Amino acid sequence: MASISTPIERAPASRGLAGRPDVNRRRMARLGWGFSAPALIIVIAVTIFPIVYSVVLSLSNVTVSGNGITLGGATGSNYVQVVKNSTWQYALGFTIIYTIITVLVELVLGTLIALVLQRLVAGRGWMMALLLIPWSMITVINAELWQYIYEGTYGVAGALLGLHDILGNPLQAIIGLMIADIWKTTPFVAIIVLAGLVMLPGDIYEAAEVDGSSGWSTFWRITVPLLRPTLAIAVLFRVLQAFGLFDLPFVMTNGGPGTSTTSLAILGYKAIFQNLDFGTGAAVATTTALLVLIGCLISLRGFKVQVGKEGM
Amino acid sequence: MGARTRRGWRKVINGVNFSAFVVVLFIGLPLYWLIISSFKTPPALGNSPPQYWPNPWSGANYAQAFNQYDFGQYFINSVIVTIVATALVLIFGTLAGYALGRLPMRGKFTLMVTLLIISLFPEIALIAPLYTLLKDLGWLNSYQALIIPYTAFNLPFAIWILRNYMLGIPKEMEETARVDGAGPLRTVWSVILPMALPGVFTAGIFCFTACWTEFLMALTFNINLKTIPVGVATFGTALEVPYGTIFAASVVAVVPIGILAFIFRKNIISGLTSGAVKG
Numbered sequence: 001m002a003s004i005s006t007p008i009e010r011a012p013a014s015r016g017l018a019g020r021p022d023v024n025r026r027r028m029a030r031l032g033w034g035f036s037a038p039a040l041i042i043v044i045a046v047t048i049f050p051i052v053y054s055v056v057l058s059l060s061n062v063t064v065s066g067n068g069i070t071l072g073g074a075t076g077s078n079y080v081q082v083v084k085n086s087t088w089q090y091a092l093g094f095t096i097i098y099t100i101i102t103v104l105v106e107l108v109l110g111t112l113i114a115l116v117l118q119r120l121v122a123g124r125g126w127m128m129a130l131l132l133i134p135w136s137m138i139t140v141i142n143a144e145l146w147q148y149i150y151e152g153t154y155g156v157a158g159a160l161l162g163l164h165d166i167l168g169n170p171l172q173a174i175i176g177l178m179i180a181d182i183w184k185t186t187p188f189v190a191i192i193v194l195a196g197l198v199m200l201p202g203d204i205y206e207a208a209e210v211d212g213s214s215g216w217s218t219f220w221r222i223t224v225p226l227l228r229p230t231l232a233i234a235v236l237f238r239v240l241q242a243f244g245l246f247d248l249p250f251v252m253t254n255g256g257p258g259t260s261t262t263s264l265a266i267l268g269y270k271a272i273f274q275n276l277d278f279g280t281g282a283a284v285a286t287t288t289a290l291l292v293l294i295g296c297l298i299s300l301r302g303f304k305v306q307v308g309k310e311g312m
Numbered sequence: 313m314g315a316r317t318r319r320g321w322r323k324v325i326n327g328v329n330f331s332a333f334v335v336v337l338f339i340g341l342p343l344y345w346l347i348i349s350s351f352k353t354p355p356a357l358g359n360s361p362p363q364y365w366p367n368p369w370s371g372a373n374y375a376q377a378f379n380q381y382d383f384g385q386y387f388i389n390s391v392i393v394t395i396v397a398t399a400l401v402l403i404f405g406t407l408a409g410y411a412l413g414r415l416p417m418r419g420k421f422t423l424m425v426t427l428l429i430i431s432l433f434p435e436i437a438l439i440a441p442l443y444t445l446l447k448d449l450g451w452l453n454s455y456q457a458l459i460i461p462y463t464a465f466n467l468p469f470a471i472w473i474l475r476n477y478m479l480g481i482p483k484e485m486e487e488t489a490r491v492d493g494a495g496p497l498r499t500v501w502s503v504i505l506p507m508a509l510p511g512v513f514t515a516g517i518f519c520f521t522a523c524w525t526e527f528l529m530a531l532t533f534n535i536n537l538k539t540i541p542v543g544v545a546t547f548g549t550a551l552e553v554p555y556g557t558i559f560a561a562s563v564v565a566v567v568p569i570g571i572l573a574f575i576f577r578k579n580i581i582s583g584l585t586s587g588a589v590k591g
């Protein structure tokens with residue numbers, strides 16, 4: 001593998017510290033596996049088994065009885081049933097559109113906030129602390145807070161905007177969810193982007209200024225391209241989270257009104273734990289996981305980032 | 313004189329400060345609403361138009377959260393689960409991050425990508441099999457039912473941050489330690505760890521937040537050993553949502569994170585600048 005040459009093993013060989021670099025390297029490699037073992041064991045035990053089990057479930061005839069679940073023969077019917085189901089199709093469309101819109105808005109707003117913070121002379125530490133609060137707030141609490149704001153009779157949105165049935169109206173409920181999400185998550189994007197901005201080399205900006213580049217074109221021609229890996233990471237994280245959307249609609253709307261805010265995760269959860277339909281639930285879960293993987297690959301592609309290429 | 317004051321004003325009221333003010337409003341107003349609502353009397357919470365300032369101020373919601381509901385216990389449960397999981401993630405993550413960042417291991421690249429893919433898996437895909445597994449072990453409604461999955465789910469990201477941070481530490485440091493005869497664990501503890509602290513802080517904050525706010529697994533595995541998110545979500549009945557109690561509990565739940573955020577507000581960026589974003 002390309003990873004054999006790392007700085008650490010080159011050093012003793014070149015200095016001749018240990019007479020036999022090969023033995024030394026093998027010892028270090030063993031040490032590396034020893035150090036990684038606890039982490040790897042716990043990650044594999046908790047995730048690989050469920051992933052495999054979930055795929056097996058999704059491909060089986062599952063019957064649930066009082067003393068657990070039994071697997072029948074292999075079948076693709078769970079997937080067929082899921083894909084043909086109009087609720088699933090709606091949930092898929094809703095989740096995709098929700099993800100695209102919230103991530104785009106958060107990216108734009110987050111970048112703007114990061115640019116402001118970068119230029120802010122006084123009070124930057126306080127702003128950081130303020131930004132950390134919504135991001136680290138329990139999503140359930142965020143959901144209850146906005147539910148109270150949107151409440152029909154005594155909500156502040158009703159008093160100020162005259163909207164008295166936000167969570168009873170499908171379109172308004174969706175927009176309401178998005179606003180709550182954007183409020184909570186834009187600070188996260190801003191923090192990540194600010195970290196990227198701080199790292200940009202200052203001399204490029206001086207050169208641009210000497211060349212008479214305007215602020216706007218400096219931003220598009222220098223800042224955005226240099227920031228691309230940072231933006232990619234922010235997008236990757238957000239796409240992942242948004243695609244697994246669960247807590248917010250579960251508490252705020254319970255997927256309603258009707259099924260208008262039913263995300264894929266809510267659909268999967270209800271199939272498994274309310275209808276006890278483990279096969280379908282597993283099929284919903286597995287397709288969601290696959291779509292997440294594809295979505296992440298696409299967004300990384302879009303940002304032209306190759307995972308793990310640097311520093312490997 | 314007049315001109316000078318005007319110029320002085322212009323220094324304060326410029327585009328940057330104005331935008332910062334807008335940001336503060338955008339983030340602060342909903343927080344303001346949360347906090348003042350927790351201090352309204354229960355009947356005043358239902359006023360229309362709403363009270364924009366509590367009149368009178370009341371601690372009834374706080375008393376309710378701790379007396380009528382078992383919020384104190386939920387809080388303790390959350391603290392135990394979050395602190396133990398975060399500690400495990402940081403210990404295992406530092407060791408693995410060190411190994412993957414600085415030791416010559418075969419297949420490192422494959423390992424890192426596998427970890428990344430695992431961390432991409434949505435929780436919902438793993439919840440049913442984990443539930444069955446925990447049920448068979450008799451571990452539902454126990455601390456380990458959350459501690460172990462939280463540790464596993466947060467490790468991949470922590471390893472990425474820590475590994476990237478460790479790549480930036482000069483290699484002479486540990487060679488000196490080795491020459492001085494320090495064993496590998498000791499080298500990590502007394503040489504690498506102090507230099508990697510900003511990365512450890514950042515990984516710790518991310519992990520702490522993720523565990524503190526996690527809802528789906530806590531709801532599914534531990535309905536009788538509630539953490540704060542599950543407790544808050546199940547306050548009240550189907551007919552009545554006691555917003556006052558919920559907000560009082562919420563304000564209390566935000567406090568630990570608020571303290572952490574305040575203490576580490578400068579470390580977050582420095583931990584990220586040499587960490588996650590580089591890879």
